[in-house]
Amino acid sequence: YDSTFLFDNDFPALxxxxxxxxxxxxxxxxxxxxxxV
Structure with a gap:
């Protein structure tokens, strides 16, 4: 990666x-x- 990778949590606990x-x-x-959230 060239920078920070941000992704959505597919299975959040809350x-x-x-x-x-x-x-x-x-x-x-x-x-x-x-x-x-």
Whole structure:
């Protein structure tokens, strides 16, 4: 490369439209959605 190479992340861990997980009543396992760009 002659300079810095910038590319889009094809598989980002955080999505801007992440769905909310369903309700869970388990005392040890809890889930929350995380949104990002």
């Amino acid at each position: 999505q801007p439209d992440a769905p909310s997980p369903g309700p869970s009543n388990h005392p040890l396992f809890q889930a929350k959605s995380a949104r990002g």
